[in-house]
Amino acid sequence: MTGDYLLDGLAVPHSLTLLHDLLEQVGTDHPELTASDLMLFETAVIEVAGNVVEHGHPPGEVSWTFRLAVRADRLEGTLSDSGEEYPGGAWGTDMPDTMEEDGRGLALATAVLDSLVYERAGDINEWTMVRRLT
Amino acid sequence: MAEDTRTTVLQPTGRLNMVAAPALKTLIEESVAEGRDRIVVDFTDVVFIDSSGLGALIAGLKATRQAGGDLRIAQVPEQVMTVLRLTNLDRVLRAHRTVADASHDW
Numbered sequence: 001m002t003g004d005y006l007l008d009g010l011a012v013p014h015s016l017t018l019l020h021d022l023l024e025q026v027g028t029d030h031p032e033l034t035a036s037d038l039m040l041f042e043t044a045v046i047e048v049a050g051n052v053v054e055h056g057h058p059p060g061e062v063s064w065t066f067r068l069a070v071r072a073d074r075l076e077g078t079l080s081d082s083g084e085e086y087p088g089g090a091w092g093t094d095m096p097d098t099m100e101e102d103g104r105g106l107a108l109a110t111a112v113l114d115s116l117v118y119e120r121a122g123d124i125n126e127w128t129m130v131r132r133l134t
Numbered sequence: 135m136a137e138d139t140r141t142t143v144l145q146p147t148g149r150l151n152m153v154a155a156p157a158l159k160t161l162i163e164e165s166v167a168e169g170r171d172r173i174v175v176d177f178t179d180v181v182f183i184d185s186s187g188l189g190a191l192i193a194g195l196k197a198t199r200q201a202g203g204d205l206r207i208a209q210v211p212e213q214v215m216t217v218l219r220l221t222n223l224d225r226v227l228r229a230h231r232t233v234a235d236a237s238h239d240w
């Protein structure tokens with residue numbers, strides 16, 4: 001079964017709750033998805049969105065649109081935001097030292113996805129997240 | 135046996151994300167400031183953690199250890215355990231089966 005979802009809002013901490021709720025709804029609508037696939041995809045979505053909340057400029061004024069496609073073979077999410085270009089550059093899967101408090105978000109997202117791509121399209125930041133279903 | 139005034143159990147609930155993590159970090163700091171530097175975080179009612187939540191735990195681990203105590207975790211659900219493993223934090227935050235298991239032999 002396939003499905004498409006869309007959520008608009010501001011890139012502020014409270015909006016993360018709405019993303020969690022949306023993913024909970026996806027789980028209800030699609031009982032064929034394994035708990036593990038959904039849980040790991042949710043982990044990635046919240047990390048990428050949290051990164052936009054934390055680093056998006058101007059703070060509190062960035063709006064976003066999250067689109068989610070449930071397909072037979074994958075979950076695909078796209079988070080588009082109106083903030084200034086993401087300044088962070090490349091990232092990898094290397095985790096910071098265990099006693100560091102920050103810097104794990106995108107590495108964690110990358111670890112649970114098959115692909116995480118960032119693109120600057122016009123004046124929009126676009127993060128595309130794909131997890132192939134197990 | 136003398137009363138244990140150094141141990142406390144914290145029970146966050148729901149999603150330990152960017153919204154909730156600062157409050158947990160503050161609770162831990164207050165506890166340490168009051169001399170309760172042996173902290174067990176009971177995950178029974180936590181359904182999700184993100185890197186902000188992990189950051190609060192690491193901040194708590196450092197604060198308790200600097201005071202001569204420690205921070206331990208118990209009743210850890212699957213999502214939290216997976217995230218701890220993926221970030222290598224299972225090396226410094228060993229999951230205890232129950233709060234009772236975590237609360238002795240400091």
